[in-house]
Amino acid sequence: MKRLLGFLPLPCLLLALWLILNDSLSAGHIALGLAIALILSLLTPILRPVRARLSHPLTALRLVGHVAVDIAHSNWLVGLRILRGDTANARPGFLDIPLRIRDPHGLAALAGIVTFTPGTVWAGHDPAHNILTLHVLDLHDPAGLTHTIQDRYERPLMEIFE
Structure with a gap:
């Protein structure tokens, strides 16, 4: 559950940006935006191998x-x-x-x-x-x-x- 909660902000943000940039809430834009957001979110750890840990x-x-x-x-x-x-x-x-x-x-x-x-x-x-x-x-x-x-x-x- 904790891992899912850590994963959700990026795809939600990407989906929201997609919908705002396309100025549409149609089913097609939502489906395409969701697919793009999930794929990009799954690929981002490859681009950033060193994870930051915020202490203090x-x-x-x-x-x-x-x-x-x-x-x-x-x-x-x-x-x-x-x-x-x-x-x-x-x-x-x-x-x-x-x-x-x-x-x-x-x-x-x-x-x-x-x-x-x-x-x-x-x-x-x-x-x-x-x-x-x-x-x-x-x-x-x-x-x-x-x-x-x-x-x-x-x-x-x-x-x-x-």
Whole structure:
């Protein structure tokens, strides 16, 4: 029963998307959408051999809160910089940050967090040395940004995924 409940959300979502995109609730669209949803849902584990396990859900909620606040704050700062016409004083640059996290899901989450935050972009990752390369719009405090990435994002992600 638990396995069935874990399987159902994806085919239900795919069926709903199929019906919405086709703007039809006809029997034919429902049957075709159901077939496509079930086939795709059965094939997805092949594409994702490493399964994620979410531990520490409270840490995950706290991380979501931190990320939301940081994104809003960064939007505010970048918006002010643009509105003031203060783009000439920006010090863009690349920053290499050593990481401890190895889990691919945690790295993907970190990539999303960094890229969603205005002013920073995930520019690369060296898996051999586990070094993250960021491009930053205004790199005025490299040590502070390194500390923020490692302590505010990486540490909770390690707690959640590893």
